[in-house]
Amino acid sequence: MGIAAILFWFLSALTIGGAIMVVASKNPVYSILYLIITFFAISGHYVLMNAQFLAIVNIIVYAGAIMVLFLFVVMLMNLNAESEPPQKKRYLFFAGVVAGCSLMLVLVAALKSSSSQIQLVQMGSGDVGLISNLGKVLFTDYVFPFEISSVLFLSAMIGAVVISKKEVVHPE
Amino acid sequence: MLLTIDLAFVLEKLILIVIVVMSSLLIAMYATFGERKVAAIMQDRRGPNRAGPFGLLQPVADGMKLFFKEEIIPNFSSKFLFILGPCLAMLTAMMTGAVIPWGDKVHFFGRDISLQIADVNIGILYVFGVVSLGVYGIMIGSWASNNKFSLMGGLRAASQIISYELAMGIALIALLMVTGTLSLKTMVGFQMDGYWNIFKQPLGFLIFLICVFAECNRTPFDLPEAENELIGGYHTEYSSMKLGFYLFAEYINMFISSSVMVSLFFGGYDIPFVNDAHLVESIGVNWVALLHTFSFLFKAAFFLFLFMWVRWTIPRFRYDQLMNLGWKVLIPLSLFNMLVTGALVLLQQNNWHF
């Protein structure tokens, strides 16, 4: 086992453990903190694949911005077990379990039949994640999805502006 | 073959890390002293001058005082997060120093040792990532205090840092267009050969500077710890060395931000009007490296002074003014800057043909 393999197993354990704790912890603030740990572990995986750019962007965007906003909202609402209304609808719980198991089944089936299981990742040798290669790929091969996603972001931004705009009250 | 590690390499990096961490702690210590002195002389006072010659032992006395104070952890706070908060603030403050090129290289024991802990090819993004994490220290600490005022401070810090990070990032993109690299070392190399980036991106620098003030929670953007509205904001409940960690992290952040600004816009360790190749021939690599580091620290010290100068000049913004400035002024301005820079770079690559 090389140093990369040790790191891989460690990061994998950290990712999965963190993800489980996100669901399992009672306090939503702790859930978010575990989610941040999960993001860090995923960034570690990116670094192992020699994709530093993706790793750092993952940290900047997800851990640095989106999770801060999540934390912001959760802290502001002060959610905890006491303020939570009692969960009466038992069937929601069973529906969730069934949906989760089905998703797992689909994922396992899809991954099993795919050809990528032979060579899962290029450890430390791939250079797709480096910024210059990534830029070239994004602006040549994947330029259409890239632009589509930018339109999506634009519409989301406009939507946010429209929602947050003050209602103009006409005096009769 | 389990672990193949170049032992000498690890050792040299370890020594470098220890030196960088220690010196940034030392500089932060004396930055607190400098802050008080600068405040004093700008208000026609004398400032601390009792502890040691010229009051130079004052930061030591302050540190001792903080260490010996009673440690109070509020009853209804979550204890782990309460302690984690200042630790995170300190950690993120110290981590940024890893990618800053403090000098070119020194030559010891037949090895060229680079005076940069890690020359990552995305150096500036690393700085960005770590800085964006800095807010967690404040947010976690403020929430764990279980105090309304602390929480208000933490929320202010979060919204402020997120808002100003955008403008900062866009200002940086314009700079990256000009230099075409993300590595701080390469960027400094470009500036040593050509002009400093401040001459190519003056507006970008101004926006960056304002955003750095906001990211460091310094006046006029120190709303998270506004003492006359929030009783001290996020560190209301903190005492002893945990409070010291927060205060210390602020000064380390200031120093690191100054270093980043020097590396990005003011030529890093470049000594202006000096031909380095000639200098290396006449006095040797190691002495040149020392001069370079001094040049770097001198520029960083100027920015530290600027931080203090602004603090004792400009009053604090109101919260809505802060948000207006961030979203309605700085972001459009930086977008404009980016567009103009992009157009100019494109024109230059086409040899000024439309």
Place this chain on the structure above:
Amino acid sequence: MHNFKPWAAIEITSMQSLTNRAKAVDRRPMSLLERAYLPAIFKGMAITFGHMFKKRPTINYPEVTRPFSPVFRGLHVLNRDEEGRENCTACGLCAVACPAEAITMEAAERQKGEEHLYREEKYAAKYEINMLRCIFCGLCEEACPKDAIYLSETFAPANFQRKGFIYGKDDLLIPHPINEKEAYDKARGGRVTIKQA
């Protein structure tokens, strides 16, 4: 005010200000330059930078002291004459004059062989001033017919206990002019004049 006319008072208060230092508040909307905010910031920063080179009014206190004003009234001193005899005769006029009732004393008769200690037949065996009560008005100094008490150029130092502020005779008496010449001159300062008999 020499041409003040009562019938013009309304006009004066409403139209004309008494000094020419008043400034009207400018409520015009800000110009573009003012809204740019940066010129004002630079102006402010120039002001603070200029203050770095101003003379500091603060002095390093224990090493450097400011001179007292010639009319300063500080801690009391019980005076002696040029031979070192106490002037005070315990007449009680100072205690009567004292508006804060800070002074108490007990009189005693001078015995044979004490002529070198006390100038007259009666002297103060006990003389106490409560410095917490004293308002340093100097009326005791004015009331004294024997030039025995005057207010010096020092002030009462801080103390941990209230009883430390009740100054007895050994705290108040000026040092002996012959035996402790230097201390006497220092305590005398430049103020007290010894009446020549």
